[in-house]
Amino acid sequence: MAEALSTPGRPAGWIEEATGFWRAMPDKPLFFSLFIVWVIFFHFLGNSTFGYVDTPSLFGWWLWVNTRGLDDAGAWEAFKRILSADEAYAWFVPFVVMGLLWWNRRALMDLPKQTWWPASVLLVFALLVHILGYIVQQTRVSIVAFFAGLYGLTGLVWGARWLKATFFPHFLFLFCVPMATLSEKIGSQWVWRKQSWVSTLLKMEPASGSPRAGINMKWRQPAADSEV
Known part of the structure; x- marks a missing residue:
């Protein structure tokens, strides 16, 4: 050899x-x-x-x-x-x-x-x-x-x-x-979830009569529901 x-x-x-x-x-x-x-x-x-x-x-x-x-x-x-x-x-x-x-x-x-x-x-x-x-x-x-x-x-x-x-x-x-495309996909999903959470939070308002308005929150009701 x-x-x-x-x-x-x-x-x-x-x-x-x-x-x-x-x-x-x-x-x-x-x-x-x-x-x-x-x-x-x-x-x-x-x-x-x-x-x-x-x-x-x-x-x-x-x-x-x-x-x-x-x-x-x-x-x-x-x-x-x-x-x-x-x-x-x-x-x-x-x-x-x-x-x-x-x-x-x-x-x-x-x-x-x-x-x-x-x-x-x-x-x-x-x-x-x-x-x-x-x-x-x-x-x-x-x-x-x-x-x-x-x-x-x-x-x-x-x-x-x-x-x-x-x-x-x-x-x-x-x-x-x-792995680059996978990290981009994971990153975009994380950003989307964060934006969705922030937008949901901005649509909330303090509950009426609550002394701790910053803690007790409720969903804002549509105008049609408030008139019923």
């Missing part, structure tokens, strides 16, 4: 190292088959909220939330929308994850790898989380479920030690969950 990575006087190029890393990963057809099935599932049954964008795809929803859609945009306009988004860093998270895995490639290559069926529990858990998010129409929950399931797939194919060694890189995928 060391010969594939370096030679006594000359370090191996990154192509040779990438080839050695690729060869050190067993059961690649199994992993990519499961990965494709997982992606297809979330593409067709990933989103249940059609108020923002009319698509069942989790990835289509994520793209719209981060760019407000690219259907009517040219190449340059699409590029500007991607980089001007509040959470444009999410586009770079997969590259950061792959960079960390590449940085730790020698340790990952030396890990004993084998099919580990207990990881299917994590996969089932991710599926249940997605079903919950699908029912309550919270696509962000489904995004978390997608990455949790992807993490479980790697453990299913390559074992528990792989899960332990790659936990932190996979954890960074949480930064792909769009």
Whole structure:
């Protein structure tokens, strides 16, 4: 294995190292088959909220939330929308994850790898989380479920030690969950509730004859009711 990575006087190029890393990963057809099935599932049954964008795809929803859609945009306009988004860093998270895995490639290559069926529990858990998010129409929950399931797939194919060694890189995928729009929604709801409470308070007047008018309040009755 060391010969594939370096030679006594000359370090191996990154192509040779990438080839050695690729060869050190067993059961690649199994992993990519499961990965494709997982992606297809979330593409067709990933989103249940059609108020923002009319698509069942989790990835289509994520793209719209981060760019407000690219259907009517040219190449340059699409590029500007991607980089001007509040959470444009999410586009770079997969590259950061792959960079960390590449940085730790020698340790990952030396890990004993084998099919580990207990990881299917994590996969089932991710599926249940997605079903919950699908029912309550919270696509962000489904995004978390997608990455949790992807993490479980790697453990299913390559074992528990792989899960332990790659936990932190996979954890960074949480930064792909769009939270800016959620905070805006929560903030707007809070402001609306506060304005509603203030407007309700301003429509109240002191109860007649009350010595503590600032405490005892009653609803102002409409003029028609006062004449009855």
